Amino acid sequence: xxxxxxxTSTPSCALVLDCVSYGVNHTDIxxxxxxxxxxxxxxxxxxxxxxxKTTLLKLCNGLISPIEGEIYIDGKRIEEQSPxxxxxxxxxxxxxxxxxxxxxxxxxxxxxxxxGKTLSDEQAIATMDRVGLPSSLLTRDARELSxxxxxxxxxxxxxxxxxxxxxxxxxxxxxxxxxxxEIEDLIVKLNETEKITIVWIxxxxxxxxxxxxxxxxxxxxxxxxxxxxEDVNASEDEDVKRFVKGxxx
Amino acid sequence: xxxxxxxxxxxxVFIPLLLSKTLNxxxxxxxxxxxxxxxxxxxxxxxxxxxxxxxEHAVFIMLMVxxxxxxxxxxxxxxxxxxxxxxxxxxxxxxxxxxxxxxxxLGLHIVPATAQYxxxxxxxxxxxxxxxxxxxxxxxxxEVETHRDESELILSLGGTPKQSINRQLMKxxxxxxxxxIESQKTIGLVxxxxxMSGQIIAGADPVQAVQFQLLVVFLLxxxxxxxxxxxxxxxxxxxxxxxxxxxKIDVE
Numbered sequence: 001x002x003x004x005x006x007x008t009s010t011p012s013c014a015l016v017l018d019c020v021s022y023g024v025n026h027t028d029i030x031x032x033x034x035x036x037x038x039x040x041x042x043x044x045x046x047x048x049x050x051x052x053k054t055t056l057l058k059l060c061n062g063l064i065s066p067i068e069g070e071i072y073i074d075g076k077r078i079e080e081q082s083p084x085x086x087x088x089x090x091x092x093x094x095x096x097x098x099x100x101x102x103x104x105x106x107x108x109x110x111x112x113x114x115x116g117k118t119l120s121d122e123q124a125i126a127t128m129d130r131v132g133l134p135s136s137l138l139t140r141d142a143r144e145l146s147x148x149x150x151x152x153x154x155x156x157x158x159x160x161x162x163x164x165x166x167x168x169x170x171x172x173x174x175x176x177x178x179x180x181x182e183i184e185d186l187i188v189k190l191n192e193t194e195k196i197t198i199v200w201i202x203x204x205x206x207x208x209x210x211x212x213x214x215x216x217x218x219x220x221x222x223x224x225x226x227x228x229x230e231d232v233n234a235s236e237d238e239d240v241k242r243f244v245k246g247x248x249x
Numbered sequence: 250x251x252x253x254x255x256x257x258x259x260x261x262v263f264i265p266l267l268l269s270k271t272l273n274x275x276x277x278x279x280x281x282x283x284x285x286x287x288x289x290x291x292x293x294x295x296x297x298x299x300x301x302x303x304x305e306h307a308v309f310i311m312l313m314v315x316x317x318x319x320x321x322x323x324x325x326x327x328x329x330x331x332x333x334x335x336x337x338x339x340x341x342x343x344x345x346x347x348x349x350x351x352x353x354x355l356g357l358h359i360v361p362a363t364a365q366y367x368x369x370x371x372x373x374x375x376x377x378x379x380x381x382x383x384x385x386x387x388x389x390x391x392e393v394e395t396h397r398d399e400s401e402l403i404l405s406l407g408g409t410p411k412q413s414i415n416r417q418l419m420k421x422x423x424x425x426x427x428x429x430i431e432s433q434k435t436i437g438l439v440x441x442x443x444x445m446s447g448q449i450i451a452g453a454d455p456v457q458a459v460q461f462q463l464l465v466v467f468l469l470x471x472x473x474x475x476x477x478x479x480x481x482x483x484x485x486x487x488x489x490x491x492x493x494x495x496x497k498i499d500v501e
Contacts, residue, residue, distance in 0.1 A: 024497075061405055065492050083493040088407040098398045101416075114408040161407060 014039040014197040020069035031221040042198040044212030051218040057167040062086040091163030097154040099142035131156040148179030168200040321379035329386040333487040381476040389421035410489040422477040429473035
């Protein structure tokens with residue numbers, strides 16, 4: 001991708017990566033990835049284990065920096081923005097949904113507390129309602145919640161930063177089918193009603209087909225296919241074909 | 250004590266040597282090296298101290314204290330390789346603590362401003378500070394690495410580096426101070442402090458020896474708190490990049 005297509009003239013792309021590479025100890029994890037995540041859509045980021053999907057999300061949230069290439073958020077270079085504002089604008093929900101010590105309300109209050117603000121009881125109840133959790137859970141120890149409840153609290157916590165882009169790292173991987181469905185419904189609702197751009201890493205191809213409007217297929221640190229469902233199914237790349245058939249996992 | 254009498258104490262070196270040989274512990278060489286090094290180092294320090302005490306010259310006193318600080322930095326810095334610039338951070342910590350404690354001790358005329366007092370008390374302060382620094386560095390780097398998930402969560406939500414490791418920082422400061430506080434709770438009951446015992450053996454009045462020991466106890470309590478807090482606040486930022494990203498830490 002050349003820079004002409006990745007600058008401010010492409011407002012329809014919430015996130016644009018231009019020749020992004022990342023590695024640790026001389027091992028390449030992300031290799032010259034160029035691509036875009038359309039604004040207001042749910043992009044399913046799929047690919048076999050070790051493809052560099054989680055690393056890619058961390059790059060987009062600014063938790064790590066590329067060793068080469070540029071990332072643009074709403075047309076602006078990530079390096080030109082303060083790390084804190086990038087992280088608030090591009091929220092990330094991690095697979096293991098870590099909870100800080102304390103109650104659910106303490107966890108929800110965290111993003112505001114980090115800015116020296118407080119979360120009122122009314123705000124806490126409204127936030128719980130937003131993600132479909134009963135307010136009675138607010139006083140519960142956050143670490144005692146079920147996997148599905150923790151993920152919903154994680155999503156709610158990230159949303160309290162008014163994030164316009166939400167990065168989800170296999171958030172339903174360890175959940176039972178009914179909790180998985182609830183989270184899927186919640187994400188689709190957030191995307192439709194609040195126009196939040198979603199990038200969702202999933203290992204589950206059926207789930208990707210259900211929720212994805214746009215697709216990224218990564219293999220071995222490279223972006224091998226990008227586009228709609230038809231583009232992925234018609235891909236010429238052998239690894240993508242094998243992954244779609246379920247041979248490569 | 251005469252040199253001849255002192256030589257009889259070598260019996261206490263032969264005992265571990267004999268045990269090591271009999272039980273095949275393989276510690277004979279290390280035991281001999283340790284005994285030789287401590288003998289040479291202490292005799293050398295004895296002559297140096299005698300020279301400095303006799304001269305009572307401020308420059309020699311300061312050089313002696315500086316030597317202690319450099320030796321303490323040299324010893325502690327190996328434990329803190331994960332923290333960028335650990336050498337100067339340790340140096341600043343030890344210098345600040347030394348200056349603060351000596352200002353109180355000499356400024357309030359708690360002890361006379363003589364080489365004998367300044368050097369002896371400085372040795373205790375810097376030595377204790379060095380041990381505390383090593384304890385703190387070990388604990389802090391281990392805590393940050395163990396709770397990396399939590400720190401990254403706070404960073405990912407827009408928190409500052411300080412906010413992301415505040416809990417680990419406080420826990421490490423607390424943990425490094427505990428041994429000093431605990432040992433002081435049992436002082437006089439379980440253990441008789443070395444300095445007090447030394448004074449009593451040398452014929453000092455036990456009550457006066459206790460007074461000096463209390464001075465040292467309070468001094469070391471303050472040193473413990475100051476070392477961890479100063480080093481903690483000087484060090485935490487080095488664990489992050491300019492873009493506020495938590496770096497990988499090699500915990501020993």
